[in-house]
Amino acid sequence: MKIVQKEFGVSTHSRTEMVDVTSRIEAAVRDAGIHNGDVIVFCPHTTAAITINENADPAVVHDMLMVFDQVIPRSHPGYRHDEGNSDAHCKSSLVGCSEQILIHDGRLTLGTWQGVYFCEFDGPRSRTVIVQVRGE
Numbered sequence: 001m002k003i004v005q006k007e008f009g010v011s012t013h014s015r016t017e018m019v020d021v022t023s024r025i026e027a028a029v030r031d032a033g034i035h036n037g038d039v040i041v042f043c044p045h046t047t048a049a050i051t052i053n054e055n056a057d058p059a060v061v062h063d064m065l066m067v068f069d070q071v072i073p074r075s076h077p078g079y080r081h082d083e084g085n086s087d088a089h090c091k092s093s094l095v096g097c098s099e100q101i102l103i104h105d106g107r108l109t110l111g112t113w114q115g116v117y118f119c120e121f122d123g124p125r126s127r128t129v130i131v132q133v134r135g136e
């Protein structure tokens with residue numbers, strides 16, 4: 001089994017944002033020359049996340065960010081973390097910092113409406129995404 005690890009940068013432009021990185025993952029898989037296996041997409045940040053969801057209707061991303069804000073408020077009298085970004089830490093753990101996607105015959109086995117998103121919860125910032133492609 002071959003293992004190829006790469007990383008790429010993502011610049012975010014607002015405090016919360018979901019950036020479609022599907023084409024960057026596809027490029028990393030192509031560059032790795034691995035046709036069957038899997039790819040792990042990992043976010044090495046405590047206030048950001050990786051998820052897979054619909055990339056056809058942009059309203060879905062809007063609605064997800066809105067719901068995250070409703071479930072986890074920006075400020076709360078009980079927060080103790082003095083950086084003022086406790087909501088972003090909570091969202092990061094709720095959504096999760098990685099996804100695993102199968103690669104079959106050189107393609108990501110995503111569903112028709114699925115895309116891979118980098119989720120920013122404390123931007124704007126310059127972020128890094130780590131991609132490890134494994135297989136043959």
Ligand code: ZN
Pocket residue numbers: 081083084085086089
């Ligand atoms: Zn913090």
